Amino acid sequence: MxxxxxxxxxxxxxxxxxxxxxYKKVYRNINLGKDEDISGDEGxxxxxxxxxxxxxxxxxxxxxxxxxxxxxxxxxxxxxxxxxxxxxxxxxxxxxxxxxxxxxxxxxxxxxxxxxxxxxxxxxxxxxxxxxxxxxxxxxxxxxxxxxxxxxxxxxxxxxxxxxxxxxxxxxxxxxxxxxxxxxxxxxxxxxxxxxxxxxxxxxxxxxxxxxxxxxxxxxxxxxxxxxxxxxxSKHLHIFLAFPNIWYSKINSRGEMENMPDIMNEVKSMMGLIPEQEMDPNADFPEFGAKDIFDLSWKNIMDAYSCTECGRCTDVCPANITGKKLSPRKVMMDIRDRATEIGNNLDTGARKFISEEGRAANEPLTVDNYYDGKSLFDYITREEIHACTTCNACVEACPVTINPLEPILKMRRYEVLTESAGPSDWLPMFTSIENGGAVWQVPDDRDQWAKEMNEEGN
Amino acid sequence: MADYSAEGKTPEVLFWVGCAGSFDARAQKVTKAFAKILTASGVDFAILGNEESCTGDPARRAGNEFVFQMTALQNIEMLNMYKVKDIVTACPHCFNTLKNEYPALGGEYNVIHHTQYMNDLLKEGRLTIEGGEFKGKKITYHDSCYLGRVNGIYEAPRELIAALDGELVEMKRCKTNGLCCGAGGAQMFKENEPGDKRINIERTEEILKTGASIVAANCPFCITMLSDGMKAKEKQDDVMVHDLSELIVQAKGL
Known part of the structure; x- marks a missing residue:
């Protein structure tokens, strides 16, 4: 030799x-997200x-x-x-x-x-x-x-x-x-x-x-x-990740937001459609939506690592075009950077990243007891997620089928369902739907127009 | 619908009017126009009246799944009770939610948007449009996000414009690249986030560039947004924002 x-x-x-x-770290970071079964439709x-x-x-x-x-x-x-x-x-x-x-x-x-x-x-x-x-x-x-x-x-x-x-x-x-x-x-x-x-x-x-x-x-x-x-x-990871990312991209209609069966069943039992759900009185109040990486799906995080920052999404975003802070590309970059931050912190094994309970129980640092006092909201501001019109232009634009809309909506869900926060302008709309079955509080009948048409002789 | 049910009859289709179509003064005109077209085409249709509730689209997209599930499950209970199969609606948001989101909650219907429905009636010969009224007039078409990009329906509305004999002038951002009017994702119900410009103004400027005197739309919220944009540009007397059903009613002199 x-x-x-x-x-x-x-x-x-x-x-x-x-x-x-x-590469193993990236794989681990992607799997910081929740399990989500994405299969079928092989053709x-x-x-x-x-x-x-x-x-x-x-x-x-x-x-x-x-x-x-x-x-x-x-x-x-x-x-x-x-x-x-x-x-x-x-x-x-x-x-x-x-x-x-x-x-x-x-x-x-x-x-x-x-x-x-x-x-x-x-x-x-x-x-x-x-x-x-x-x-x-x-x-x-x-x-x-x-x-x-x-x-x-x-x-x-x-x-x-x-x-x-x-x-x-x-x-x-x-x-x-x-x-x-x-x-x-x-x-x-x-x-x-x-x-x-x-x-x-x-x-x-x-x-x-x-x-x-x-x-x-x-x-x-x-x-x-x-x-x-x-x-x-580097952002250049797309040369590999583009392939699995496109393979695992959503096949079902863009029009369907992910259903939340827990809430559906809760409402169904309230309406008497299914038997009352057994409630565990000691259970913590459940958290809905996404506050941090752990609440997103692994696919959302793979999306983030597949992003090569080309900005086609941001270029067509109506909010961004008109000078709002929202940039779908930034949302994806933030998710990636936050996942990387958590991954790197986990690698240190440092006690300061262990939650109080974990420290009290003398546990070593794991994904389950991780706590650094931060969340995705430290990266992505509320102003950004509030500006989205859900128009799907970003989803349409991405050459590697990243979906920036999904994490935005998951964060909105966290804000509204878990924190009871969100834009106060939305409260009257929620109340009207809940109490009056319409987006506005209106005293008229829903078929007022039909009555008018009859009067007009049509 | 209750009357049909009491008489043991089934209408050909259920017309889902939606909140805007029921309560918004501008959108009510669209509702009336579409009802006239249905009647003129001999379609036996029903409405739900006060039994209809919001589909829940804005609540869901604002993040309020509880409110969405409550209103959606109530609607599904009622639709299933009446054994409704076919639904037509003049609102792409209602259309999308009924079509794509209700199945997961137990509501499976054949849902069709009114632009598709009118185009089908036209093809079947039940609806006739005599040209003349719009001959040579420049019409531009605004793709709503939830009919276009989200549900891939681009051609039916354009075929209607062709049937009207209008001269279709496309905006630079059309079809898959269509620009939002600014109302979706529950933006309709809140103030804008800080920025340089409102989205409807951006879109209005693009419309004005086409030189069209008529904007054909397919969504009550787009109509509100674009009409407001025209007012802001002081062009409300020069450029008319109409739903396709209104243009057909005009052409037919109904």
Whole structure:
């Protein structure tokens, strides 16, 4: 085993071990939410997976970013073939393992990767310009200040590093194939490197060329390994989570808010429709709706971790368009950040995060006795959730089928049902429905209009 | 409905009027217009009168599940007692709640929005619309959220506009991208949150850009919001906000 192989194996093993730990944290954080059975309708789910996830159907509501994004996405998928070769070469200390076996097909694959990488590079530059120079409105909203913008730019710089690595290693390789055919099997004519290589590196000596080739190779590999570790702490995680998130997205009508069987049965028993419910006199007053991460469904939290902060939801939100504080994207970012905060606190095992009862009972810190005195309402203000018109524009807009409306309505439920709070303007409406069966307190009969029509002789 | 039941008869359809249609002066006109169309098309319909209650949509979306369940379960009790099968309503919020939310509570009905219903009557030849009244007039159509985006009904109302011979001019934000009027999610019943502009003004400005003299709508709350927007822009005499049923009544001279 050569020193190169040893270093390669070490780097890869370490990178994957650290990454695995962080992916497990995301998985754990998603499962801080409540269980919710999401199953059935497999036919529709497969269709969604192919059309919306692989086919990026919902991206194509906006053509320019859709085409740019598609370039990077297809390049990413295709480059995996080259990445497999990099791993084989690295582990076994060989060079361009596939080249002699695949022949013309190899040229086609690597050639396609080159073209796609070039397109991805152009797309990356345009994305940088859109974000930093053109300042496309949805990319520079208040919630994008600080880390989210740095995050977005880091990913784009990462893309540039990946593509630069490929062209360095391929370009130098093409020249090396002429100088040392025994060690450098021919890759055939590559659309970019066969021109670029001789042009940029044609006059260089064997050692320099080898150095450039290895630098490109390691740059690409290193960036890949960095990316794998970076994803679980970045918005870029959508490249993985988009798929399960779309698979598990709601199939039933958008028009149906989740039923609350506890309340339904309570009301049914009040109306004498079902036998009186046995009440446990010692039971705590039940909490309804969502106050914190633990009250949301795991799917709401997966939605949050799938968000890549593109802001299409916020861009179409009527409340946001008219200057209200509500931004569906911010709601999703807040849910993600709060879940991450709780997860990180749990990892510390610190006693200060144990509830009073838990501390009294000398329990170790767990999800069940977690208490930090905070809630989602410290992230998402009441003003924000009150501004929603439930118009579903955000739900319609999201390319990875995130539903920002559901958590907003769950928080409204907490406010109204558990806290008996909420906008005071709503109280007369509630009372009117409860007492008079109408949204307004009106003394007239409901069929006043019909009586008038009869009088008018219709 | 009680009369039908007493006589042991079943109407062809139950017309669910809704709170706005029953009590709001502007929406009452829509209720009357739709009733006229039903009568003119020979549809044997019933109403519930005082036995009808709010479907509970605004309470549920405001977060008050208790009030929603109370009113919804009462409605379902009564609808099931009358063995109601088919319901038509001129309110997309009632439509959505009856259609999508009542089944989980034990209320399964065939619910149809009045724009679909009128379009069906038209196709069956029971309703005829003689053109002329709106020929060449620019009409824009405002997709309500709960008929459009939430329930995917975009074409039936547009087919009615075509039948009216009007020239349909679409707004930039239409169909799946339609902009809310600002009333949904119980916003109708509260003051706006602080912001730069009211949502109905944003939508009104978009309507004005089309140059249309008529806005066709399908929801009593949208009609209120857009009419208020026109008043704020002092355009209430130039641009008329109407429900599709009212336009048909006008065209037929009913």
């Amino acid at each position: 050569s020193i190169g192989q040893i270093i390669f194996t070490l780097v890869v093993v370490v990178a994957f071990s650290i990454a695995a730990k962080n 529709q789910r497969w269709k969604n997976l192919f059309l919306i996830a692989f086919g990026q159907k919902k991206m194509f509501k906006r053509w320019i970013p859709a085409v740019l994004h598609l370039s990077i996405y297809v390049a990413f998928l295709f480059t995996q073939i080259e990445l497999i070769e990099i791993f084989i070469d690295g582990f076994f200390g060989v060079h361009r393992f596939f080249a002699p076996y695949l022949g013309g097909l190899y040229t086609l694959i690597i050639g396609s990767i080159e073209v796609l990488s070039f397109l991805a590079l152009i797309a990356t530059f345009i994305f940088l310009v859109r974000r930093n120079l053109l300042k496309i409105p949805r990319l520079v909203k208040p919630e994008m200040g600080g880390w989210p913008t740095i995050d977005a730019n880091l990913i784009l710089f990462g893309e540039i590093a990946l593509v630069t690595g490929i062209f360095m290693m391929n370009g130098a390789d093409v020249v090396l194939q002429q100088l040392d055919p025994a060690h450098y099997p021919s890759s055939g004519f590559l659309p970019i490197s066969s021109i670029n290589g001789p042009l940029l590196f044609g006059d260089l000596g064997l050692n320099t060329l080898q150095l450039i080739e290895r630098t490109g190779w390691w740059l690409h590999l290193f960036t890949v390994l960095l990316f794998i570790n970076y994803l679980p702490v």
